[in-house]
Structures are given as structure tokens and as C-alpha cells.
Amino acid sequence: MSLLVSELKVYYRTLKGEVRALDGMSFGLSDGEILGLVGESGCGKSTLAKSLIRMDGRMRHAGGRVVLDGEELPIADDRRMNDFRFRKVSIIPQYAMSALNPTRKLRKMVTELLASRGTDVDTAELESRMSQVGLPREVLDRYPIELSGGMKQRMVMVISTLLDPSLLIADEVTSALDVSTQKAVARALLGFRESGYVKSMIFVTHDLALTHHIADTIMVMYAGKLAEKAPADVIVKAPRHPYTRLLLDSLPEVGVRYADRRLEGIAGSPPSLLDPPAGCRFRDRCPIAGDECAQDPPVTELAPGHHVACWKA
Numbered sequence: 001m002s003l004l005v006s007e008l009k010v011y012y013r014t015l016k017g018e019v020r021a022l023d024g025m026s027f028g029l030s031d032g033e034i035l036g037l038v039g040e041s042g043c044g045k046s047t048l049a050k051s052l053i054r055m056d057g058r059m060r061h062a063g064g065r066v067v068l069d070g071e072e073l074p075i076a077d078d079r080r081m082n083d084f085r086f087r088k089v090s091i092i093p094q095y096a097m098s099a100l101n102p103t104r105k106l107r108k109m110v111t112e113l114l115a116s117r118g119t120d121v122d123t124a125e126l127e128s129r130m131s132q133v134g135l136p137r138e139v140l141d142r143y144p145i146e147l148s149g150g151m152k153q154r155m156v157m158v159i160s161t162l163l164d165p166s167l168l169i170a171d172e173v174t175s176a177l178d179v180s181t182q183k184a185v186a187r188a189l190l191g192f193r194e195s196g197y198v199k200s201m202i203f204v205t206h207d208l209a210l211t212h213h214i215a216d217t218i219m220v221m222y223a224g225k226l227a228e229k230a231p232a233d234v235i236v237k238a239p240r241h242p243y244t245r246l247l248l249d250s251l252p253e254v255g256v257r258y259a260d261r262r263l264e265g266i267a268g269s270p271p272s273l274l275d276p277p278a279g280c281r282f283r284d285r286c287p288i289a290g291d292e293c294a295q296d297p298p299v300t301e302l303a304p305g306h307h308v309a310c311w312k313a
């Protein structure tokens, strides 16, 4: 097991009180596994991604542990986390295209970054990884502004994985891309795993179809908690949580016109995480909710690797 997250709680401090963005998340990730993380906007996907690498000043680690390759990550301690970033855990951020320093040519930027980690650039290795994602070596002598959005994205992917981190977090890396560039990025991520540049990966996305293509397992989150986690095929073909089912039903189908079948979303909206209700957080929107749902559902393993938090599953 490369990553073990137990009862992780991460809250945001706001003027109105604390937003419980992650409220007791537990899951594991094996060596070599790609985990797709999906769920509606605001369910806590980015908070989970960020808390595993760099918590911002408004986030508070309210409980729980994160263990990577047998070592506890000091997620609440920004300075101590420095020893782990890039080397053990790395992120391709949500807005990777703007993550590059505009005032530096890329070669200088990479050199400075590695120097700050106490390492030199292995130019041959860097160029070989760039060529693997279709970037010519001349790119190193350009400023970020001289690259297209897709090229910047791929450059950030190469830089984030240069020190062969055990865990890579890809946070919404395909959302701003056209479909063929999305495929290229997905292929590159799979290639990084095959080449051993990263061991395992958390792929955060809204795109269930793309996740199904590349992920081994999919974890569905709802309102700061785990709803369901299972092998990718099981989530798509035999989901057990009512939320996962509705999420899949609300996907648009190519070839079906609005006039023939109205595109249904999931009625209602998620609860406020400032003061979330007791019991199952999906209860108010759930078509099969019953009295027992007033109690918090435990996460149960229905079949090997298939975890569901629902009394009715």
C-alpha cells in the first residue's frame, strides 16, 4: 500500500465559521494504482488534493493521518512538508498553464527548482522525458509565454515528475483542454506510470468518461465524504451508491438530442459544509432514503475493493 488516508479532516476558516471540506475521509491507494477522484463541484476534491501536498493558510488539519510509503506526511507543517514535495508527492495543479514563472526561460526555471531541492538537472533525462510528451528540447530556451497552453501543461507535467515522486496528484489537468489534447495528456500520464516516473496517481476530475479510460479505481465523493470507491468498471457498470447512479445518469449521451430526452441533473443541491446535517449528507436528494439515513452511514466493503457509504446499498 503506498498511500493510506485515515479519517482525514480538513476545514477552512471563514468569517461565518469553519467549512468542513473534508470530514473524515479514509481510503487507500496501492503501488501502481491510478485513482480517479470525482464528484460535484464543492464536494472537496481539490481540498483533498491540496491537503496532501500544500495546505493554504486558511486550511486547518482538524484530524486524521496520511501515511505515504510507511511514513506519516506532516501535512499541517508547511516547512516539514518541503522534504516530501517533488520527491515523494507532487502535484500538477488545477491551473498548470499559469504555474510557470513568466520571467524565466524554462531551462533556468528547471535548474533553479532542482537546485532548491539540492539536485542538479540531468539534461539528457529531462530532454528524454520532454520528448516522451512531444516537447522538443528547444522549448527549454523559451519563455512560458512562447508556448501554447497544451505545451505549458505538458512542461508542468514533466517538471512535476522529474524527481520520480511516489504519488502524483493531477488536479483537473484536462478541464481546459480540447478532446484530443485531453487524450494526449491522459496518455502521457499513463506513460509516466509505465516508465516508473511515478508510482501511483490521484486523478481529480469532473469527467467520469475520461476517468474511466485511465483510472484503475474511481472514488466518488459527496459533501466532504467518501460515497463509493471501487474498480473503475464496477463504478461505471454496477454502482451501488444512489449518488453514483444519479451522477452516471446525468451524463449527456452523444447522439441523444435534448428534444428526445431532457438532460436531467440531480435535483436539489449539496448541503452547506458550514453546518452539515447529521446522518447521510445525500439524504435530502436521495430517491431511496429511509429512516436509517438519519444516522451517518458507515463505509462498508461490499466486495473486495468495493467500498460504499450507504445504508441501502
Ligand SMILES: Nc1ncnc2c1ncn2[C@@H]1O[C@H](COP(=O)(O)OP(=O)(O)OP(=O)(O)O)[C@@H](O)[C@H]1O
Pocket (backbone or CB within 6 Å): 012, 013, 014, 019, 020, 021, 039, 040, 041, 042, 043, 044, 045, 046, 047, 048, 058, 273
Ligand atoms: N479558501 C476557502 N475558504 C472557504 N471555503 C472554501 C475554500 N476553498 C474551498 N472551500 C469550500 O470547501 C468545499 C470544498 O471545495 P473544493 O474546492 O475542495 O471542492 P471541489 O470538489 O474541488 O470543487 P471544484 O470541482 O469546483 O473544484 C466547498 O464547500 C468550498 O466552498
